[in-house]
Amino acid sequence: MQQHLHKKLQAVPSPMCPCGDAEQDAAHILQDCRNLQPLRREIWTRPVPLHEKLHGPVEALHKTTSFITRAGLQV
Template sequence: MLKTEDAGRTAHSNKPRVHVLTQMMTQSTSTDGNGARPLRTPQGGAASGPMPQRDPAPTTGGPSRPSCHARGRGRRVTGTTTTRKIKALMRPRTNRDDYHTLSREQQVNLIRLRTGHNRLNAHMNRKFKLAPSPTCACGQEDQTAEHILQRCPLLDEERKEVWPSPTPLQTKLYGSRQELEKTTTFITSAGLIV
């Protein structure tokens, strides 16, 4: 399909109008440097009409997003990177978890303890069969983050040094920065690799 546009005279020049000619390529044509020619169908014949569109990703029943072309129609292009950065600076700050203020190593240890995806026996045995059994070296329970942080008798001394009074697991994993630092200190002093 051919499309013509007129570029009018500018206010500062007396040059004649320029005609701009653009050609829209459909999806059923291909250019390989030798001009446009129809694509071949899998059966060997030339495609007679536009090729069928396939969904880029199957949906799971949720609301579908319009394509990038549909989203851009009718909008003025003002979303520059600078504009987005300025808007981001103007938004009110949201409260963040204190773990963001810790070092990367401390963050990794805390996330592994929170999610249970760690190198403790329970996870390594159940998911990967790399540990001989899920039980802790104390022999009482499975070696989980909760067992290590709360009840393991082999780690009682280290636990009492870090937390002299009983502290709930929720506070140890999701508390203030000081509590989170205590948790990571306990893990390193116990010699555990999580």
């Protein structure tokens, strides 16, 4: 029962991020979260603006998808 509720809560958008710094929204996850910094550096070898990560070009979107998937996030 506890487990089930936990799963349900994960589907709610923008809870507090596990890092404790901010809400877990797209900008925080893609640009700022320190928990995800190693993965972020691995996928984006240069700084990429948020709008590019969210709106393309297509290769940029593929990287974003891969980042989200590998971070184990639900979107």
